[in-house]
Amino acid sequence: MSLLAQRDRDRLTLHLQHALGTFVHSPREAVEEADSTFAEATTRVTAALVERRRAIGSTHEGRGTEAETEDLRLALRQYREITVRLLRM
Structure with missing residues (x-):
C-alpha cells in the first residue's frame, strides 16, 4: 500500500523530471x-x-482493557509493517 495517491506520485515525479531536464539551461531554477x-x-x-498512525491507533486506543487481543495483534502488525518500510528508506 502506498502512502500517496497515484496522481500525487505522478505529479511529483513529473515536477522532479522537469527539474532534472532543465538543469543544463537553468541550474538554479532546476535545483x-x-x-x-x-x-x-x-x-x-x-x-x-x-493519518496512518491515527487510523491504526483508533483500533485499540481508548478501549482500555476492552481491546481484544486480535485487535492488538493487527495493530502491532500494521505498526511493524509501516516501521520496517520506513527503515528501508
Whole structure:
C-alpha cells in the first residue's frame, strides 16, 4: 500500500523530471524546483504517516482493557509493517 495517491506520485515525479531536464539551461531554477518538489513530497508523506498512525491507533486506543487481543495483534502488525518500510528508506 502506498502512502500517496497515484496522481500525487505522478505529479511529483513529473515536477522532479522537469527539474532534472532543465538543469543544463537553468541550474538554479532546476535545483529550486527539485527542492520545492522534495518539500511537498515530505509534507504529504508526513501527513499520510500521521493519518496512518491515527487510523491504526483508533483500533485499540481508548478501549482500555476492552481491546481484544486480535485487535492488538493487527495493530502491532500494521505498526511493524509501516516501521520496517520506513527503515528501508
